[in-house]
Amino acid sequence: MTQKIAVLGAGKIGEALLSGMIRAGWSSSDLLVTARRPERAEELCVRHGVTAVTNAEAAKAADTLILAVKPQDMAALLDELAPHVPADRLVISAAAGVPTTFFEERLAEGTPVVRVMPNTPVLVDEGMSVISAGTHATEAHLARTEEIFQPVGKTLRVPESQQDAATALSGSGPAYFYFLVEAMTDAGILLGLPRDKAHDLIVQAAIGASVMLRDSGEHPVKLREAVTSPAGTTINAIRELERHGVRAALIAALEAARDRSRELASGGSN
Ligand SMILES: NC(=O)C1=CN([C@@H]2O[C@H](COP(=O)(O)OP(=O)(O)OC[C@H]3O[C@@H](n4cnc5c(N)ncnc54)[C@H](OP(=O)(O)O)[C@@H]3O)[C@@H](O)[C@H]2O)C=CC1
Numbered sequence: 520m521t522q523k524i525a526v527l528g529a530g531k532i533g534e535a536l537l538s539g540m541i542r543a544g545w546s547s548s549d550l551l552v553t554a555r556r557p558e559r560a561e562e563l564c565v566r567h568g569v570t571a572v573t574n575a576e577a578a579k580a581a582d583t584l585i586l587a588v589k590p591q592d593m594a595a596l597l598d599e600l601a602p603h604v605p606a607d608r609l610v611i612s613a614a615a616g617v618p619t620t621f622f623e624e625r626l627a628e629g630t631p632v633v634r635v636m637p638n639t640p641v642l643v644d645e646g647m648s649v650i651s652a653g654t655h656a657t658e659a660h661l662a663r664t665e666e667i668f669q670p671v672g673k674t675l676r677v678p679e680s681q682q683d684a685a686t687a688l689s690g691s692g693p694a695y696f697y698f699l700v701e702a703m704t705d706a707g708i709l710l711g712l713p714r715d716k717a718h719d720l721i722v723q724a725a726i727g728a729s730v731m732l733r734d735s736g737e738h739p740v741k742l743r744e745a746v747t748s749p750a751g752t753t754i755n756a757i758r759e760l761e762r763h764g765v766r767a768a769l770i771a772a773l774e775a776a777r778d779r780s781r782e783l784a785s786g787g788s789n
Pocket residue numbers: 527528529530531532533553554555556559574587588589590592595596613614615636637638639690691
């Protein structure tokens with residue numbers, strides 16, 4: 520069997536994965552892509568030196584198919600693909616919400632399916648990819664999936680029942696941090712700093728805090744206490760965050776993301 524990998528529907532996350540595989544040493548001649556618009560396919564070929572094929576050609580030529588279209592486009596893609604996917608292909612879905620049974624019902628009996636929820640920091644090899652096996656996926660299929668996703672960050676195996684929560688926390692997670700940086704930069708401007716300086720200060724605070732969270736082994740409460748001097752500045756900010764219900768807002772926000780992931784289980788609606 521060939522060892523080619525095809526990314527079907529190489530949009531934002533598909534291209535991020537593709538670039539990561541190339542950085543990790545996969546030969547671009549072993550990487551295939553599909554796209555809906557010819558100009559998108561051309562762009563990917565020029566940028567990454569990969570080969571653009573049709574979805575049916577990808578199914579025939581690659582041993583591993585990474586499906587990265589929107590959940591709403593997945594049924595149509597599977598209708599097109601199903602007649603061409605031999606049951607020995609590993610099918611990896613990166614789509615939010617869509618369960619492995621959705622694929623298993625539409626592909627040949629016995630096709631191994633793995634559900635993965637990556638996030639965009641795969642672009643800088645700091646991604647998190649949360650992995651669950653479908654009915655016919657073996658340890659070897661999970662290991663193959665990890666071989667693809669580990670070079671672009673961490674991987675974590677979870678039961679599929681936890682994927683909607685993982686999507687809310689991890690798949691969508693980077694967006695919440697960008698949102699916070701944007702809001703805090705606005706605060707810097709209100710306090711009289713130029714935008715570029717406010718941006719640099721907040722980004723460096725985010726990087727420093729992230730590295731300490733990752734490397735210190737300390738609980739976040741401990742790390743926050745170390746910043747919060749008695750009768751100082753930080754506690755005044757924390758009181759306002761609590762007064763405005765930021766903790767409750769974050770819990771509600773992630774719950775809403777989890778609920779949307781559940782809605783996408785059947786392909787969802789726009
Ligand atoms: N963005 C993110 O941070 C993450 C996204 N995901 C998941 O990844 C998937 C893609 O998301 P994202 O990359 O943001 O979306 P994009 O819209 O950027 O990418 C989807 C791509 O699929 C292409 N496409 C649609 N139908 C077909 C088809 N039948 N054949 C070939 N190509 C097709 C689209 O083409 P065209 O541009 O021409 O419409 C588009 O380029 C979603 O399922 C999402 O849940 C998972 C984790 C993180």
